[in-house]
Structure formats: structure tokens, C-alpha cells
Amino acid sequence: xxxxxxxxxxxxxxxxxxxxxxxxxxxxxxxxxxxxxxxxxxxxxxxxxxxxxxxxxxxxxxxxxxxxxxxxxxxxxxxxxxxxxxxxxxxxxxxxxxxxxxxxxxxxxxxxxxxxxxxxxxxxxxxxxxxxxxxxxxxxxxxxxxxxxxxxxxxxxxxxxxxxxxxxxxxxxxxxxxxxxxxxxxxxxxxxxxxxxxxxxxxxxxxxxxxxxxxxxxxxxxxxxxxxxxxxxxxxxxxxxxxxxxxxxxxxxxxxxxxxxxxxxxxxxxxxxxxxxxxxxxxxxxxxxxxxxxxxxxxxxxxxxxxxxx
Numbered sequence: 510x511x512x513x514x515x516x517x518x519x520x521x522x523x524x525x526x527x528x529x530x531x532x533x534x535x536x537x538x539x540x541x542x543x544x545x546x547x548x549x550x551x552x553x554x555x556x557x558x559x560x561x562x563x564x565x566x567x568x569x570x571x572x573x574x575x576x577x578x579x580x581x582x583x584x585x586x587x588x589x590x591x592x593x594x595x596x597x598x599x600x601x602x603x604x605x606x607x608x609x610x611x612x613x614x615x616x617x618x619x620x621x622x623x624x625x626x627x628x629x630x631x632x633x634x635x636x637x638x639x640x641x642x643x644x645x646x647x648x649x650x651x652x653x654x655x656x657x658x659x660x661x662x663x664x665x666x667x668x669x670x671x672x673x674x675x676x677x678x679x680x681x682x683x684x685x686x687x688x689x690x691x692x693x694x695x696x697x698x699x700x701x702x703x704x705x706x707x708x709x710x711x712x713x714x715x716x717x718x719x720x721x722x723x724x725x726x727x728x729x730x731x732x733x734x735x736x737x738x739x740x741x742x743x744x745x746x747x748x749x750x751x752x753x754x755x756x757x758x759x760x761x762x763x764x765x766x767x768x769x770x771x772x773x774x775x776x777x778x779x780x781x782x783x784x785x786x787x788x789x790x791x792x793x794x795x796x797x798x799x800x801x802x803x804x805x806x807x808x809x810x811x812x813x814x815x816x817x818x819x
Contacts, residue, residue, distance in 0.1 A: 559643055560620040561667050567606050568625030570802035571647050572597050574663045575623075577803045578672045586617045593796055611636035623666055625649050649801075651724025653684050656801055676803070683806035691730030691813055700816055701734040702726045703754035703784065706741050708768050711776065715744045721799035722758070728805070729812045731756070746778035754784045756816050760795035791815040
């Protein structure tokens, strides 16, 4: 009964956020290649101006950029990962970015869709193609230049390159300042960080390389304690002990997907780490931490302060 009550308290966005974090690094660089004219790159908009008067945005980072450009009046719907700014949550929800419903999208009568790379599934996109609905992708990379590229692409697709250039400059300056501050830390003082995505039935799923978690840890001037694999995977107790994390990083959330500090510290492998001996557990909002959008400089500073103090 307790498990049933807990499941009823789960928030749908928490499941969506966990799924998007897990899936992003595991998809190919161009998962919908071969769908022909369905997916066109930003430069293709030069030949025919995209009608974005009724826009659906897919991906929390894409939605945030639209708002940062001051073009939110175009938005008529968004996906379930688009929760910032808070005004975005008031828009109709067309579903999780990797399990889109063509019927739900077509029902809001959009003129175009702008989605972060990896959205799908391909079958749903094929239906949208047959409906002659433009579907544009925004590249996803977990570094400074990747964030600026997203802004450029979204600005081009919306037909506001000047606004995008101004936003790029502002975001770049903020990122550079945050990254440069992190880079000043001596190598010998850099802490090892273990990002835990979930802890279900004593099985810890952690971040390897090529993930948003790995990217933000590096930008903060810390070291990802786990190496040797790409994406998010379950790790053995031996791997956790061998990783010797100084800090454990988790998303701050509620419901059955949440992890209390006490439960984490009770894990046999975690209890043997330097992080456990110092009770060094850092919690951050998942969208802020892993979004890789206009707010990433703020996330770098927040994480840096949580890891190193100050």
C-alpha cells in the first residue's frame, strides 16, 4: 500500500525529466536521418521562410531560448520537459519529447515545430511529414559552443538573427566568465563528482561521458568520477568504490524518484566513499543543472559554490 500511495504522488514531469536525461546521450547524432524533407537544417530556411506564427517547441532548452529571444508570442504548445520559465507550463502539453503524439500536435494546428535533436519517435515524425508540417531540429551538444549554436539556430528559424546575435553575445560573456572562474582552480584541488540519476532497488544509475551531467561537471572545473562508458548506466558497487567520489550530485525532486540523503548514505558502496564520510551530497534543479540553455552560466556558478563553497 505504501508503494501504491507513493506512486500516486509522482509528478508526471519528474518521469519525463528522468526519461529525457537518460535518453539524450544514447541516441545517434541524427536519429531521424533518412526521413527526407521532414527534417531540414536551419540554413534551409533561407530558401523558404518558415512560418512560425503558430509554433510548437520540443525540448526545455529550445523553449527557454524562444522566451529569451522575446518570441514567446509565437508559441501555442510545448513538450512536457518545457517547464521554464513558469509561463511555459501554462501552454498545452503535447507530450514527452521522445514519445510525441502526432494527433496531439496536429490538434493545436501549428504552422511549424522546432525540436531539440533526438526528438521522435520516427514514426510520429513521418505522420507529421505526410501532413506537410515543417519539423526543424536544433543540434544538441553539452558545451559552451553548443549552447551558442542552439541560440543561433533557433534565432535563424524564427527569422530574428539580430536578436539571436545579441543573446549569443550576452550568454557567451556570462558563460566565459563562469568557465574562466572554474578554470582557475588548481588541478590538485579539483573534486571528483558522481552524478546519480536514480537509485532503484539499490541499483545506482550514474553518468558516464557524453552526457549533460558530464558536461556540466567539466564546465564547473570538477572531475566526473565515473569513466569508461558513455551515457547513463547502472554501475556496480565495486565501480562506485573505485571511483572515490568526493561529492555526490543528484537532481532535487519529489516522489518515488527522489532520493533522500539518508537512503543514499545507507548504500554499502556509497558509505565507503569520501563523499559519504563528509556527507557531501549536492542537490540541484534538474532543468537548471542539465538544460544547457541560456541559464547554464548560473548553473555552473551554483554547482561550483555547492561543491567548493563560497
